[in-house]
Amino acid sequence: MKTLYNVGKIVNTQGIKGEVRVISKTDFPEERYKKGSTLSLFQDGKLVTDLTVASHRKHKNFDILSFENHPNINDVEKYRDGILKVSEDRLTELPQNEFYLHQIVGLTVQDEEKNTIGKISEVMSPGANDVWVIERPKKKDLLIPYIEEVVLDVDLENQLVTIHMMEGLDD
Structure with a gap:
C-alpha cells in the first residue's frame, strides 16, 4: 500500500x-x-x-x-x-540538505563521539531556521537549530543525525 x-x-x-x-x-x-x-x-x-x-x-x-x-x-x-x-x-525531489518532516522525526541523534543523545520528536519553524526538538531519556528536551555548524550529517539510510554540541546548546 x-x-x-x-x-x-x-x-x-x-x-x-x-x-x-x-x-x-x-x-x-x-x-x-x-x-x-x-x-x-x-x-x-x-x-x-x-x-x-x-x-x-x-x-x-x-x-x-x-x-x-x-x-x-x-x-x-x-x-x-x-x-x-x-x-x-x-512528493517533489528536494534540494540537497532539505528534508520532509516525516523523514526527520524519529531519527536518532548522536554527537561527534557517537554518543546517543536522543530522538527527534518534532520540528519547529519559529523564525529564520528550523529548530529540531530532541527527546532525551530522563532529561528535558534539547532544542537544536538546523544550521550547518550544529547539524553535521543527516543519514536517512541509517536513521541517524550527527550534531556538534556547540557551547550553550545544553544549558
Missing part, C-alpha cells in the same frame, strides 16, 4: 461555486494545489475519493481550492473536515 502524506484540511466551503477553504499543512502549496494535481480525500480515516484540482488561490490564511466536476457548493459541502493527502510517489 502507498504511503500518503497530509497536505491540508478542508475547514469550510467558500462561496457558492464549489470552492473549499483549506488549512494547509504543506511546505509546497503551489505544487500540491496546482491545477491538475490529484489529492486523496479522507474522512474518519477512510479514503472517500480522489479529487483533481481545478483552481487554487490564497485568501487570508487559507488556500482556496476548487475541484474538477464539482461546480457548486452542494458538490463540496460533504467534504468539510476532510483531510487532503498526497501519495508518496507525488
Whole structure:
C-alpha cells in the first residue's frame, strides 16, 4: 500500500461555486494545489475519493481550492473536515540538505563521539531556521537549530543525525 502524506484540511466551503477553504499543512502549496494535481480525500480515516484540482488561490490564511466536476457548493459541502493527502510517489525531489518532516522525526541523534543523545520528536519553524526538538531519556528536551555548524550529517539510510554540541546548546 502507498504511503500518503497530509497536505491540508478542508475547514469550510467558500462561496457558492464549489470552492473549499483549506488549512494547509504543506511546505509546497503551489505544487500540491496546482491545477491538475490529484489529492486523496479522507474522512474518519477512510479514503472517500480522489479529487483533481481545478483552481487554487490564497485568501487570508487559507488556500482556496476548487475541484474538477464539482461546480457548486452542494458538490463540496460533504467534504468539510476532510483531510487532503498526497501519495508518496507525488512528493517533489528536494534540494540537497532539505528534508520532509516525516523523514526527520524519529531519527536518532548522536554527537561527534557517537554518543546517543536522543530522538527527534518534532520540528519547529519559529523564525529564520528550523529548530529540531530532541527527546532525551530522563532529561528535558534539547532544542537544536538546523544550521550547518550544529547539524553535521543527516543519514536517512541509517536513521541517524550527527550534531556538534556547540557551547550553550545544553544549558
